[in-house]
Amino acid sequence: MISTFPRIVRYVANFEKLSIPATLSWLTDLEMSELSFWKDLSRRNQWLAGRWVAKRILTRSTQTNQMREVEILSRGEDGLGRSPTISISGLATSYRLSISHSNRAILVGLSHGSDRIGVDVVTDIPEASTFRSRWFTDQEAKWIQTDAPSRLPIAWALKEAIFKACGQGSKWNPRLVELVSMDRNRVFSRINGIAAEPLTMWTRTTINGAIAAVWSENIAQEVMLCS
Structure with missing residues (x-):
């Protein structure tokens, strides 16, 4: 279900307090491939926390049943970073997503269509x-x-x-x-x-x-x- 909601900005001061599952079944195969880019454990944990927060926002806002139905990709075929794209249940969406993390802090912004964020x-x-x-x-x-x-x-x-x-x-x-x-x-x-x-x-x-x-x-x- 694709829905419209106000822009959302979510700040987490310490992602270590989040209940992120040890299993990574909530990531798609392509997301797992992007995760493998990060070799440093600290950076991997930051990446995972950012994706977890973003997927939680999207599943709750769009009434999607499973987090794995939401796919967030931010690397091109050349391996370079790019603006995140979001698909839900295999369908491309017009959502715009921005994620930032540093140390234990996570900040996620989400908007629609032409609304920049x-x-x-x-x-x-x-x-x-x-x-x-x-x-x-x-x-x-x-x-x-x-x-x-x-x-x-x-x-x-x-x-x-x-x-x-x-x-x-x-x-x-x-x-x-x-x-x-x-x-x-x-x-x-x-x-x-x-x-x-x-x-x-x-x-x-x-x-x-x-x-x-x-x-x-x-x-x-x-x-x-x-x-």
């Missing part, structure tokens, strides 16, 4: 000055400097979330995304020098970083936030 989790901010010069424009650096402890992780998370929402398959480069201005819960940006559509944003600082979600503006729909 992107999420990012940031932890362990680099201290080196070269990091800021590589990642941020002079204008962004000035904005960050007024309150670096909170603004630096938020700016980092927003740039990645915007890229996931609007990057259209381009290779990630932090300088491709420029934060132009913010107005309450809206963010204005440029991608590759071209103005991107205004996006609604949701940000939070965490103990060791920040989380951010952005999505297409649509006054006809509300977002469902869970934390």
Whole structure:
């Protein structure tokens, strides 16, 4: 059953508290193939937790009986990462999915059709000055400097979330995304020098970083936030 629901953003601060089954029968054969890409145990566990949260959201929202009926794929035939695609019971869907994980934190965003969405989790901010010069424009650096402890992780998370929402398959480069201005819960940006559509944003600082979600503006729909 394919249904329509408001955008959903789900944040899990510590995925180790999730009841993820030891058996991987909830993954499809192709998903198992993608899992094999991750050799590091920590990264495998993060990947599994992100998929578990995303599949739980989809099965509950679409009244799908089994998690294995939901298939999420995010690697092309060349082995490179790509925007996730979702099929339910073998049928392609128009859902848009964004997943981010770092250490034990998981953030998942889900939307429909042309509604863009992107999420990012940031932890362990680099201290080196070269990091800021590589990642941020002079204008962004000035904005960050007024309150670096909170603004630096938020700016980092927003740039990645915007890229996931609007990057259209381009290779990630932090300088491709420029934060132009913010107005309450809206963010204005440029991608590759071209103005991107205004996006609604949701940000939070965490103990060791920040989380951010952005999505297409649509006054006809509300977002469902869970934390």
